[in-house]
Amino acid sequence: MTLSDKNYAFVMHCGEMGSRWGFNRTIGQMCGLLIITKEPMTANEIADGLSISRGNVSMGIKELQSWRLIKVQHIPGDRKEYYAPAGTIWDMANRVFEERKKREIDPTLSLLRDNLIEPATNDDEKFAQQQMHEIHDLLETVTKWSSELQRLSPEQLQSLMKLGSGIGKVLDFKDKILKKQ
Amino acid sequence: MTLSDKNYAFVMHCGEMGSRWGFNRTIGQMCGLLIITKEPMTANEIADGLSISRGNVSMGIKELQSWRLIKVQHIPGDRKEYYAPAGTIWDMANRVFEERKKREIDPTLSLLRDNLIEPATNDDEKFAQQQMHEIHDLLETVTKWSSELQRLSPEQLQSLMKLGSGIGKVLDFKDKILKKQ
DNA sequence: CATTGGTTTCATTATTTATTGAAACTTGAA
DNA sequence: TTCAAGTTTCAATAAATAATGAAACCAATG
Numbered sequence: 001m002t003l004s005d006k007n008y009a010f011v012m013h014c015g016e017m018g019s020r021w022g023f024n025r026t027i028g029q030m031c032g033l034l035i036i037t038k039e040p041m042t043a044n045e046i047a048d049g050l051s052i053s054r055g056n057v058s059m060g061i062k063e064l065q066s067w068r069l070i071k072v073q074h075i076p077g078d079r080k081e082y083y084a085p086a087g088t089i090w091d092m093a094n095r096v097f098e099e100r101k102k103r104e105i106d107p108t109l110s111l112l113r114d115n116l117i118e119p120a121t122n123d124d125e126k127f128a129q130q131q132m133h134e135i136h137d138l139l140e141t142v143t144k145w146s147s148e149l150q151r152l153s154p155e156q157l158q159s160l161m162k163l164g165s166g167i168g169k170v171l172d173f174k175d176k177i178l179k180k181q
Numbered sequence: 182m183t184l185s186d187k188n189y190a191f192v193m194h195c196g197e198m199g200s201r202w203g204f205n206r207t208i209g210q211m212c213g214l215l216i217i218t219k220e221p222m223t224a225n226e227i228a229d230g231l232s233i234s235r236g237n238v239s240m241g242i243k244e245l246q247s248w249r250l251i252k253v254q255h256i257p258g259d260r261k262e263y264y265a266p267a268g269t270i271w272d273m274a275n276r277v278f279e280e281r282k283k284r285e286i287d288p289t290l291s292l293l294r295d296n297l298i299e300p301a302t303n304d305d306e307k308f309a310q311q312q313m314h315e316i317h318d319l320l321e322t323v324t325k326w327s328s329e330l331q332r333l334s335p336e337q338l339q340s341l342m343k344l345g346s347g348i349g350k351v352l353d354f355k356d357k358i359l360k361k362q
Numbered sequence: 363c364a365t366t367g368g369t370t371t372c373a374t375t376a377t378t379t380a381t382t383g384a385a386a387c388t389t390g391a392a
Numbered sequence: 393t394t395c396a397a398g399t400t401t402c403a404a405t406a407a408a409t410a411a412t413g414a415a416a417c418c419a420a421t422g
Contacts (some may be wrong), residue, residue, distance in 0.1 A: 089315040128217035137308035
């Protein structure tokens with residue numbers, strides 16, 4: 001099976017973007033390929049489709065699994081493993097978001113917490129701690145928010161997302177609403 | 182000027198995280214250093230502080246400026262350029278966010294738009310286009326949202342952020358509110 | 363208009379990261 | 393058990409990325 005021009009362009013684009021999205025070229029390509037391919041694919045099909053080594057695909061699969069982006073499927077009477085996206089586009093975006101938060105925010109939050117436990121011992125440290133405190137609070141807020149969003153039902157999320165410019169108005173009513181609750 | 186242990190740990194951490202945040206180790210370190218240092222620093226001070234070459238600092242400055250994260254200052258009667266963070270922590274986070282959106286989302290959105298203009302010519306492409314359409318819509322929504330957030334006043338943003346678990350309740354009132362407007 | 367304090371550039375080198383492919387491993391079926 | 397189809401691992405290699413430092417550049421000053 002060879003890709004149409006358009007599909008090929010998409011897969012290659014995913015490759016280019018791969019490293020910006022948090023993985024690398026090959027893994028970006030694999031992800032793109034699996035997303036636009038209707039049927040689950042074997043590792044060999046992926047390797048052939050992208051002209052990369054079998055070993056590389058194996059690594060990539062492991063990585064994509066660690067991001068919880070793909071799932072394995074079996075076809076009765078067939079020994080091969082078939083891979084497919086683990087959910088809808090929305091699910092996948094969510095996973096990437098969560099996973100990146102884990103890698104990009106959590107470690108810093110943890111360092112800052114440690115660093116802020118004992119008080120500053122001199123002026124330089126005092127200023128530094130103020131700054132770190134700001135970063136800490138910002139990251140905590142983001143964290144709280146993201147876990148809040150996870151908790152919302154898909155409908156609520158859709159509703160929130162679609163809200164768009166209405167968000168300002170909604171905020172203006174916030175106080176009123178919170179009083180009523 | 183040498184860094185205290187804690188401050189040093191913070192700067193090094195920023196280095197480790199650098200590549201995850203979208204730049205590289207040195208630039209992460211530079212950013213961290215400038216943030217926790219009260220006074221603006223010269224390029225040489227930065228190079229000394231981080232034990233890296235003068236040339237590297239120059240590159241890093243250029244990059245940090247392209248992210249709009251630092252600003253140049255001059256001290257009367259002094260020929261050197263002094264560098265300092267370009268705004269509050271909040272401002273900087275915002276810039277990183279915007280800049281990353283530009284690098285991580287916009288190019289894909291643009292590719293998808295192009296790709297979705299002409300209709301699919303066969304079944305494989307039809308399925309692929311459906312998927313691409315979903316990605317497209319998702320990215321559009323995110324884009325719209327992020328520009329919406331930019332438009333909010335700092336107070337509104339704070340208010341929204343602090344909302345936390347209240348968000349669900351607020352959403353429940355959305356329809357009612359939108360009717361009233 | 364030459365000197366000097368300062369900055370930038372960029373070819374070279376060093377470091378890091380990704381890829382290959384052969385060997386080791388796993389597992390279901392005969 | 394053994395075989396064979398399939399998967400994983402990992403040392404070696406290739407490719408990409410970052411860092412150095414010397415030379416070029418720039419601009420204020422005497």
